Amino acid sequence: MTETKYLGKTIRSKEGPRHVSGRGQFTDDFTLPGMLHGIVLRSTYPHARILKVDAQEALEVPGVVAVVTPDVVKQKTRPFKPGRYAAGLRKPVTEYATAIDKVRYLGEPIAMLAAQSRSIAEDALELISVEYEPLPTVMDSREAMESSAPLLFEELGSNVAWKGGVSYGDVEEAFQSADRLVRESLKTHRYSSTPLEPLGCLASFDAVSHQLDVWCNGQNPEVVYDALSEALSLEDYRVVIPDIGGGFGQKIHLIRKYIVLTSLMALQTGRPVKWIEDRSEHMLAAGQSCGMEFDVEAAIKEDGTVLGLSIQEIDDVGGSVSTLTIHFTNKLNNLFSTYKVKSLRLEGQAVVTNKCPVVPNRGIGKPSMCFIWERIMDRIAEELGMSPADVRLVNLVQPDEFPYQAPNGNVYDSGDYPELLKRALKNVEFEKVKAGQTKARKEGRYIGVGVVVGLEPGGRNAARDMAIFPDAKEMPGAGGVEGATLKLERNGTITVVLGAPSCGQFHETTTSQVVAEALGVSPEQINVVSSWDSRLSPWGVGSSNTGNNFHLYDIGAVHGASLQLREKILKLASHILSTVPEELTIEGDLVSSKESADQNVTLKRLGKLAYGNQSYIPEDVEGGLETTYYYKFPHAEPFMLPDKQGRVRAQFTFSAAAHAAVVEVDIETGRTQVVRYVIVSDNGTIINPGVVDGQIYGSVAHGISVALGEGFVYDSEGQLLTLTLTDCSKASTMEIPEVEIEHYQVPSPFSALGQKAAGEGAAIPSPAALASAIEDALHPFGVKPRDLPFSSEAIWGLLNP
Amino acid sequence: MKQLVCVTINGQRYREEVDPRMLLSFFLREQVGLTGTHIGCIVGECGACSVLLEGQLVKSCLVLAVRVHEKEIVTVEGLATEGTLHPIQEAFVEHYALQCGYCTSGMVLAGHHLLTKNPNASEKEIRQGLAGNLCMCTGYTQIIKAVTAAGKEYKKG
Numbered sequence: 018m019t020e021t022k023y024l025g026k027t028i029r030s031k032e033g034p035r036h037v038s039g040r041g042q043f044t045d046d047f048t049l050p051g052m053l054h055g056i057v058l059r060s061t062y063p064h065a066r067i068l069k070v071d072a073q074e075a076l077e078v079p080g081v082v083a084v085v086t087p088d089v090v091k092q093k094t095r096p097f098k099p100g101r102y103a104a105g106l107r108k109p110v111t112e113y114a115t116a117i118d119k120v121r122y123l124g125e126p127i128a129m130l131a132a133q134s135r136s137i138a139e140d141a142l143e144l145i146s147v148e149y150e151p152l153p154t155v156m157d158s159r160e161a162m163e164s165s166a167p168l169l170f171e172e173l174g175s176n177v178a179w180k181g182g183v184s185y186g187d188v189e190e191a192f193q194s195a196d197r198l199v200r201e202s203l204k205t206h207r208y209s210s211t212p213l214e215p216l217g218c219l220a221s222f223d224a225v226s227h228q229l230d231v232w233c234n235g236q237n238p239e240v241v242y243d244a245l246s247e248a249l250s251l252e253d254y255r256v257v258i259p260d261i262g263g264g265f266g267q268k269i270h271l272i273r274k275y276i277v278l279t280s281l282m283a284l285q286t287g288r289p290v291k292w293i294e295d296r297s298e299h300m301l302a303a304g305q306s307c308g309m310e311f312d313v314e315a316a317i318k319e320d321g322t323v324l325g326l327s328i329q330e331i332d333d334v335g336g337s338v339s340t341l342t343i344h345f346t347n348k349l350n351n352l353f354s355t356y357k358v359k360s361l362r363l364e365g366q367a368v369v370t371n372k373c374p375v376v377p378n379r380g381i382g383k384p385s386m387c388f389i390w391e392r393i394m395d396r397i398a399e400e401l402g403m404s405p406a407d408v409r410l411v412n413l414v415q416p417d418e419f420p421y422q423a424p425n426g427n428v429y430d431s432g433d434y435p436e437l438l439k440r441a442l443k444n445v446e447f448e449k450v451k452a453g454q455t456k457a458r459k460e461g462r463y464i465g466v467g468v469v470v471g472l473e474p475g476g477r478n479a480a481r482d483m484a485i486f487p488d489a490k491e492m493p494g495a496g497g498v499e500g501a502t503l504k505l506e507r508n509g510t511i512t513v514v515l516g517a518p519s520c521g522q523f524h525e526t527t528t529s530q531v532v533a534e535a536l537g538v539s540p541e542q543i544n545v546v547s548s549w550d551s552r553l554s555p556w557g558v559g560s561s562n563t564g565n566n567f568h569l570y571d572i573g574a575v576h577g578a579s580l581q582l583r584e585k586i587l588k589l590a591s592h593i594l595s596t597v598p599e600e601l602t603i604e605g606d607l608v609s610s611k612e613s614a615d616q617n618v619t620l621k622r623l624g625k626l627a628y629g630n631q632s633y634i635p636e637d638v639e640g641g642l643e644t645t646y647y648y649k650f651p652h653a654e655p656f657m658l659p660d661k662q663g664r665v666r667a668q669f670t671f672s673a674a675a676h677a678a679v680v681e682v683d684i685e686t687g688r689t690q691v692v693r694y695v696i697v698s699d700n701g702t703i704i705n706p707g708v709v710d711g712q713i714y715g716s717v718a719h720g721i722s723v724a725l726g727e728g729f730v731y732d733s734e735g736q737l738l739t740l741t742l743t744d745c746s747k748a749s750t751m752e753i754p755e756v757e758i759e760h761y762q763v764p765s766p767f768s769a770l771g772q773k774a775a776g777e778g779a780a781i782p783s784p785a786a787l788a789s790a791i792e793d794a795l796h797p798f799g800v801k802p803r804d805l806p807f808s809s810e811a812i813w814g815l816l817n818p
Numbered sequence: 819m820k821q822l823v824c825v826t827i828n829g830q831r832y833r834e835e836v837d838p839r840m841l842l843s844f845f846l847r848e849q850v851g852l853t854g855t856h857i858g859c860i861v862g863e864c865g866a867c868s869v870l871l872e873g874q875l876v877k878s879c880l881v882l883a884v885r886v887h888e889k890e891i892v893t894v895e896g897l898a899t900e901g902t903l904h905p906i907q908e909a910f911v912e913h914y915a916l917q918c919g920y921c922t923s924g925m926v927l928a929g930h931h932l933l934t935k936n937p938n939a940s941e942k943e944i945r946q947g948l949a950g951n952l953c954m955c956t957g958y959t960q961i962i963k964a965v966t967a968a969g970k971e972y973k974k975g
Contacts, residue, residue: 039854521918718957
């Protein structure tokens with residue numbers, strides 16, 4: 018590797034100082050003159066017809082300015098177009114920002130009230146009367162599939178809102194030539210990353226110029242932007258996304274309802290309106306991950322080789338069809354995980370129930386896909402009497418097979434999966450733990466170790482879903498396009514404008530390192546604009562703080578822009594210094610001759626000349642020292658678009674990791690304690706180890722928390738029992754163990770600097786790692802953890818059937 | 819009926835008329851303009867709105883603004899002096915002990931409070947001391963490292 022000055026270093030962060038001193042700027046920190054406070058009226062029934070909404074009494078309260086009822090929403094807005102998450106819908110289902118005639122989940126928005134203060138708004142909200150006709154609820158996907166079940170969407174004629182599948186290779190042949198079949202049934206539950214900053218929006222409308230300004234914490238600009246034009250028919254609007262207090266997918270989709278509603282309120286009142294969700298609203302209605310059930314069957318050979326896998330999936334997608342298939346389609350991203358299996362069939366059904374709609378969350382369907390693979394590997398090991406590690410080693414893609422093309426079209430760029438696994442076994446001291454396990458059992462203590470492998474795909478390709486819905490119209494653009502703007506300012510500093518917003522992943526720091534390295538300046542000379550602005554940010558389809566996009570598209574864009582700006586700077590400098598650009602080098606704030614260092618010019622002087630004195634600018638050079646570069650992934654073919662066999666590259670880079678968990682299970686209470694947690698991770702070339710470690714620590718913590726009990730629980734009537742962070746069992750410092758990370762970097766041959774994704778990755782294998790470890794600990798009792806979460810209650814139940 | 823509250827915040831004296839039911843967190847953010855105090859749950863679970871009230875760590879969403887009359891408060895904005903970060907803030911920056919920054923205000927104050935009381939805090943004591951502050955991004959590891967590292971500065975006094 019070449020010597021680097023800033024890449025690969027944990028430099029002082031750009032974002033840290035402002036956040037530790039309370040100077041971050043979040044949506045709720047903005048106030049405008051005359052601003053009203055909006056508050057949302059939500060359904061108190063999980064399933065009911067809305068007969069009447071009467072806001073008269075509320076409107077009479079002093080300080081209340083307006084109420085937007087379902088009638089107003091229907092009159093003044095248009096329904097959202099079905100996005101790609103709803104592409105599989107048989108018949109169109111109309112969805113507005115609020116419920117119109119019917120509510121289908123507890124907390125579904127019905128109306129918005131705006132008042133001069135939040136407290137007035139909260140008081141007055143109670144005076145809006147809603148006349149409901151309660152309907153029978155259906156909370157279980159299996160029950161919802163029955164023909165006698167109450168229907169959520171009458172127009173669909175069934176609660177099974179989508180049915181479909183994919184098949185790669187020759188599954189029939191695989192099953193016919195198998196020595197044995199291994200079966201498993203698995204479940205994953207509903208949870209969410211619950212960003213600590215709730216959803217929020219501030220909207221301001223100028224009736225004279227017809228311009229709407231929106232500040233919000235949406236993660237995906239495209240969703241916000243399109244929602245405003247679809248629902249409000251506006252021509253002129255601007256979206257600003259300031260600091261986002263955590264996203265994890267929660268702020269991608271359902272937020273559009275509230276942005277439209279807040280904007281509609283601003284339009285109706287002519288005054289700025291701010292809406293900030295509170296925590297219980299978030300738990301009720303901001304979206305949850307999907308509850309999924311799987312019946313899995315593997316066709317195997319006696320040596321452990323997996324010939325094929327067949328999966329039947331049922332998704333409980335809750336009370337909306339707008340995210341119908343997202344947990345299914347996302348499984349294409351890691352469909353074959355790290356294994357060189359040739360055939361696979363995945364068939365799914367998306368079932369609507371009276372639960373909260375599902376939304377993306379830290380990996381979306383990927384943790385489940387990994388859970389399927391890793392659980393079935395353990396089953397195969399048991400069936401054949403092999404060690405779990407050996408079964409995996411037999412099936413892993415080998416290091417000399419890269420770039421490896423998986424049967425579904427994904428091209429794995431680089432990696433060494435066996436090495437990750439071996440290192441994890443070594444780091445966790447596998448043999449020692451096993452020896453300790455035997456000894457501990459004699460003392461009545463139950464220790465277990467689980468070692469699994471998983472992929473972390475990165476860089477979204479929006480054309481993916483066309484493999485599942487070939488007939489769908491209005492699919493988004495393929496591949497990923499995203500820009501970055503770089504400018505050498507008049508004072509010699511460099512300003513960077515990124516194409517995508519950040520949810521707190523140190524984008525300013527990481528991109529400044531890339532720019533500094535490419536230009537030759539120091540990161541201190543670089544200022545990265547911290548908020549996103551639809552009018553200023555060079556954005557494209559890749560400009561979304563989702564899909565592990567940053568490493569590929571943002572880094573690609575700033576890297577490309579840096580090279581272009583460097584060229585411009587050197588050209589101007591060579592003119593000033595009467596030499597050629599090739600003779601010059603940039604170091605810090607100085608452009609100097611490679612031959613004689615005292616032949617030089619400062620960036621500050623160049624900045625001054627570029628903007629202040631035309632006579633110094635050569636005729637063939639444009640004025641200013643600014644460049645905008647749009648990156649498009651140069652290796653997007655083959656399979657950027659699906660072929661006839663549905664082969665498509667769902668994502669473009671593939672990080673991977675092996676996770677090893679050591680647990681101790683208390684058989685009296687069922688409680689699992691994580692004793693050690695070891696990760697060996699390949700995220701390609703690392704730009705900033707502090708940032709990458711943080712992403713791994715954060716995502717594994719959530720994976721562990723989810724596996725050990727965190728989640729949403731409903732009663733049979735449709736009431737949510739987990740309305741607070743405590744009820745939802747969010748892990749604190751007391752539950753999350755110390756995590757040990759080893760980096761094993763295999764650079765990507767496809768990305769600008771060899772970088773691969775580092776974000777949601779460790780949330781993907783961690784539930785599987787804990788399942789394996791718990792199963793190993795409780796081997797004497799024959800306990801098989803199949804249904805997430807493995808709460809004390811659940812494990813106790815397995816121990817005491 | 820508004821009530822008068824005279825309070826010292828970050829060394830500065832404020833004299834404000836407040837609604838008796840106003841929470842301290844909203845008072846700080848909306849009336850005083852100190853938006854570094856973040857609201858994550860309003861029910862005392864997440865700790866993002868933590869401040870020091872008479873030197874004690876409190877969740878400002880669990881305190882009525884009228885209760886701070888003639889009291890002294892330090893918010894996250896009050897830790898740095900003359901543009902220099904406080905050692906606990908410096909440690910958070912150095913160790914990447916934050917991501918989105920939303921829990922950070924409360925987390926920094928919780929770390930500061932526990933080290934002020936016990937600069938020799940062990941990892942276990944640090945974990946206990948921070949258990950009332952939730953973070954959804956970091957998994958806590960780098961936060962615990964930062965607080966551990968900052969302890970050395972507190973020992974120096």
